[in-house]
Amino acid sequence: MHARLRSLAVVLALCAGTARAAGPSLAVISLDAPSELSATGRSLAEAIAHKADGFQVTGPDAAEQKLGKSAYAALVRCGDDSECLAAKGKKLEVDRIVGGRLSKRGTSYRVALVHADGKTGARVGGVEREVAVASRRLQKDVVDATPALLQGSQEPTGVLRVVTEAPGAEVSVDGAVVGKTPVAHVVKQGRHQVKVALPGFVDAEAVWLEVPAGGIVEHRPRLYRVPGRDRPNASGSEGTGTAIQIVK
Numbered sequence: 001m002h003a004r005l006r007s008l009a010v011v012l013a014l015c016a017g018t019a020r021a022a023g024p025s026l027a028v029i030s031l032d033a034p035s036e037l038s039a040t041g042r043s044l045a046e047a048i049a050h051k052a053d054g055f056q057v058t059g060p061d062a063a064e065q066k067l068g069k070s071a072y073a074a075l076v077r078c079g080d081d082s083e084c085l086a087a088k089g090k091k092l093e094v095d096r097i098v099g100g101r102l103s104k105r106g107t108s109y110r111v112a113l114v115h116a117d118g119k120t121g122a123r124v125g126g127v128e129r130e131v132a133v134a135s136r137r138l139q140k141d142v143v144d145a146t147p148a149l150l151q152g153s154q155e156p157t158g159v160l161r162v163v164t165e166a167p168g169a170e171v172s173v174d175g176a177v178v179g180k181t182p183v184a185h186v187v188k189q190g191r192h193q194v195k196v197a198l199p200g201f202v203d204a205e206a207v208w209l210e211v212p213a214g215g216i217v218e219h220r221p222r223l224y225r226v227p228g229r230d231r232p233n234a235s236g237s238e239g240t241g242t243a244i245q246i247v248k
Contacts, residue, residue: 024095026055026150027063027118029072031111032079033102034177041076041102044111044142048098051146058094067091075099080114081184086121094118098149101185103176109138110176112186115149125152126186156189158211161218162196169198169223189213196221 028049031041042060049059064072071088078084079101089097100113108130115125127145131138162171164181171183172195178185181196188211195206196219204221211217 023054023056025058025093025118026052026096026098027058027089027092027094028052028060029063029078029085029089029097029099030060030076031100031102031113032076032179034104037102037104040138044102044139045098047139047143048113048146048149051143052098052150055096055150058092063089063092077179079179080112080126080186082114082116082123083121084184085114085116086118089118092118096124101178103178104133105174105176107133109133111138111142113142113145113149114186115152123154125149125154126157127153127155128157128186128188156213157186158189158213158215158217160185160187160192160194160209160211161216162194163218163220164196164198164223166198166201166223169196169201171196184216187211189215194219196223198223201225 028045030038030045033041045060049057058066063075067075067089071091075085075088076099078088078099080099082097085097085099095118097116097118098113099116100111103110109132111129111131113127114123116122117124125148127149129141129145131141160173161184162169162181167181169181171178171181171185173185173187173192175193191208191210193206193208195204197203201223202225204223207219207221209217209219
């Protein structure tokens with residue numbers, strides 16, 4: 001009798017494992033973050049991976065091992081750009097990918113997470129959180145947001161895309177660096193201040209852009225080289241022009 005019960009328990013355990021394995025495959029990538037927050041970005045990704053019930057999960061360590069350090073670092077730099085995550089994570093061969101960005105502004109952390117279709121790059125879900133540093137709730141708030149993120153919940157957000165003729169310009173949104181051009185950054189709907197700077201070029205003036213929910217706003221600031229001794233000084237209007245397009 002006891003032997004039969006043990007056999008039944010083994011069968012049930014195998015069935016449960018099979019059922020879990022039947023779920024969609026998911027890779028969770030370390031959050032893109034400045035060097036002083038990189039360990040925290042990886043720790044948050046690991047916490048999300050542990051909360052991803054119903055998925056076949058590839059965590060940060062396994063993803064890095066499969067891709068190699070250089071390719072994994074490039075994938076992490078995609079941040080919350082769903083199309084970039086799908087393109088650079090193609091070799092992971094997963095159905096879904098979760099990535100994002102972590103930054104610190106003043107006394108708060110900012111987290112932007114995206115749940116992307118690993119095949120098409122479509123945005124399945126996304127959340128943003130701003131957490132006071134002093135509260136020590138960063139990981140808890142991210143873990144609490146994970147079920148909604150994985151279920152495809154969408155907060156009212158849009159995409160801010162910044163492109164410059166000379167690539168590699170540093171882009172700041174609302175005072176926090178979000179990457180280098182060309183860059184696409186998910187933001188909450190509403191007004192956001194964008195600043196673009198590139199060494200050797202006159203900084204473009206900061207501008208305020210209105211990003212609609214579900215929309216994509218493309219910002220193409222003009223950057224002019226800092227004039228040399230043998231060149232006339234730039235006019236007062238140089239460096240202030242910009243082209244803004246609502247893509248959709």
